[in-house]
Amino acid sequence: MKLTSIPSLYRNLRRGREILAVLRRYGLADWLSRSPRLPFRNWITDRSGVPLTQYTRAERIRMAITELGPTFIKVGQVLASRADLVGVELAEELKGLRGRVEPDSADQVRATLRAELGDDFETKFESFDFAPLATASIGQVHRAVLLDGRRVVVKVQRSGIDRLMRQDLEVLEGLAQLAARVDTLAIWGPTDMVRQLRPMILHELDFNRERGNLKQFAEMLADNHEQVVIPAVVDRLCSRRVLVMDELAGVTLASLFSGRAHPAAKDLGSRDDEAAGPPQSPQLPRLSKANLPSGFGTRLAKIYLKMVFEDGFFHADPHPGNLFCLPDGRLGILDFGMTGRIDETLRESIEEMLFAIHAGDRRRLTRLIRGVGSPRLDLDQAALEIDVTEFVDTFGRQSLDRFDLAGSLNQLSEILHRHGITLPNQSALLIKMLISLEGTMRELGVGFDSLDIVQNYMRRVIWRRLSPKRRLRQARRIYLENEAFLEEAPEQVLAILNQARLGQLQLRLDPKRITPAVNRLVVGLMASAVFLGSSLMLSYEVSPVLFPNAPMVGLSRLSILGLVGTLASMTVMTALCLSIWRSGRD
Structure with missing residues (x-):
């Protein structure tokens, strides 16, 4: 352990103990689920009293992540898009992650707005509803009206979430380093995985990035304004922890699928939204899947295919809660925290x-x-x-x-x-x-x-x-790549030949992959040497000996050191053979 990691370890000790306690609880439940005959396998239960062993492994992982809090929920939501890493079954289960968090109080919201927008922030709004329209693990959304009568939604970051997430990520990095020491886990590269996840999680703490995405998508889809609407942001009222944008007065597709006719127009800016606000104004038309505007589905598909295969920049979370049908039949899109x-x-x-x-x-x-x-x-x-x-x-x-x-x-x-x-x-x-x-x-x-x-x-x-x-662009790229290669290759080849001539050419191997094999080889050689030496000691009756005078069961003058060495070396060699057999690499 590095000395520089000691302050971080001490700072995160309490949180680390909480995380390990949750992991130990669900890990024990997972082990018990594979032992149906144990009498105490149903002792560990969830909050409703249902034994954890009755859930599938994927469900237990989701429950553990939920219990660990906002940071791990975000990590789980990111992993839900990485079926290549966690498998389809677990990825599908992680899509159901929801953060169970209490909303910040009105005083906490005022403190955040005061710190970001100034002490006179209330003078910049005609009205501000401090009752949250929706609550998520990172932020919560409030309705407001600007001085010019413009209806907006205000996304406010939760108090203390920045510090908590950074602390949890430090603990997660420590757990990843421990997992990297286990052969069965190291092959998945846990440290590299956490290194990739860290910036993705921290980016969601900076609302300026989402504001930039909103503006970029609005410019990108400007020629399609008759088909799609991106909420306009209010730049003068936005900051790192506050995002203000137009309110979309429409009907979410999620509400149509669930059968509610007048859901609240909302923007959660997060995928673990908790609850919606009051019903929207009754002047909106009653819509259902049966009477959606003609061609709405085709319009939705074409917009996303255009993002991917023409613009190369796409909204990565088109679930029904982020898609609106506006009164004029246009498509509204929300939540640009996750883009690709x-x-x-x-x-x-x-x-x-x-x-x-x-x-x-x-x-x-x-x-x-x-x-x-x-x-x-x-x-x-x-x-x-x-x-x-x-x-x-x-x-x-x-x-x-x-x-x-x-x-x-x-x-x-x-x-x-x-x-x-x-x-x-x-x-x-x-x-x-x-x-x-x-x-x-x-x-x-x-x-x-x-x-x-x-x-x-x-x-x-x-x-x-x-x-x-395209052919000209491709030819230009190939020409530039070949030109760079022809300029650099001769020099690099000469450098390699010169190192070989001077005897300085070195071959580096990954120690993580060869260490287990080398360790087994060394242990096998040592066990063989001990067995050979012990056999010689038995042959030459090296003192101290057993049965020095009268033989016992046909044995006499049996070297104690030789006997102990022989038994120890045979035990080690047997264990080594079992280890190789269990690893499946024999």
Whole structure:
């Protein structure tokens, strides 16, 4: 342990004990669930008295994350989009995470607004409703009216959440370092995983990032203003912990699916929203799935396909609670805290994967999967090709109008998880977005011609790939890459040859991968040496000896040291053989 980590360890000791207590409780319940005959297996229960052993492992993980608080809930929500890391079953369960938090009091909200907007913040609003419209783990939303009569919603960060999340992330990093010492957990790279999750979590604490996303999407979709609406932000009233934007007076798709006619217009800025506010004004038309505006589903699909395959910047959380149907039939989109970007190379790789699936090209799809993701060094290429073949046989034969997008993406994520191939964050966000969008469209069930949309998209993709502009851009990129390679390669080759000539060429190996094998080799050699030496001591009857005068059971003058050494070395060699056999690498 480094000396610099001692202050952090002391500071987080209490919180770390709380986290370990929760993990120990649910870990013990998981162990008991595999022992149905134990009489005390039902002693550990949840708040309602139901034994934890009656839940599935995925459900217990979700319950443990919920009990650990806001930081772990956010981590769980991020992992819900990483089925390639945690598997489809757990990812689906983590999508149900909800934060059970008490809203900040009016005095706490006033203190936050005073610190961010100044002591005279109330003079900047005609009215401000301190009763929260919705509450989430990071922030809560309030209705307000500006001095010019403009109706807005104000997202206020919860008091003390910044300090709590940073503290929890420090504890999580410590747990990841411990997990990295366990062989069965180290293969998933827990420290790298936490290193990737940390900035994603901390970004949600800065509302300025969401404000920038809102403005960028508004500019990007400005030409589609007759179809989609992005809430406008009020820059002069925004800060790192306060976000003020227009209120959308519409009906959420979530409310239509649940059967409520007049849900509250709301923006939670978070996916673990707790509750909505009072019903919206009665002048809005009563809508249901049956009387949505004509073509609403097609409009929704086209907007998101445009984000992904034309703009390269997409809203990554299109669940029904973030999508509105406005009175004039336009689509309203909320919650831009989670967004994704894809560059031209990634977009072309995704397009080639779609073409490979429909063409039934298994080898090409396998190569693309390995190229897009980061495979483990011990990847079983043959097993991967078998799974990809089954995947292509299942989904490559489906017609476009019946193509199961969610099913194909879920199975692809399961293949990646099974073979330990991790995706870049943006690729994982794209898969998560497409699955959420497909689920929303399935729930919507009206005005959506998937065959027409996909065929039009394929035609645009083919035309873009054959366009002279793309060919020129591709030729320019290849020329620049080859030019850089030809400039650097000779010098690097000469440097390698010079090191070899001087005897300075070194080969570095990853100690984490060779250490277990080296340890077994050393233990085996030591045990063999002890066995050989002990055998010699027994042969030469080295003192002290057993039965020095009269033989016992045919044994006489038996060297004690030789006997002990022989038994010890045989025990070690037996344990070593069992260890190799259990690891499955014999």
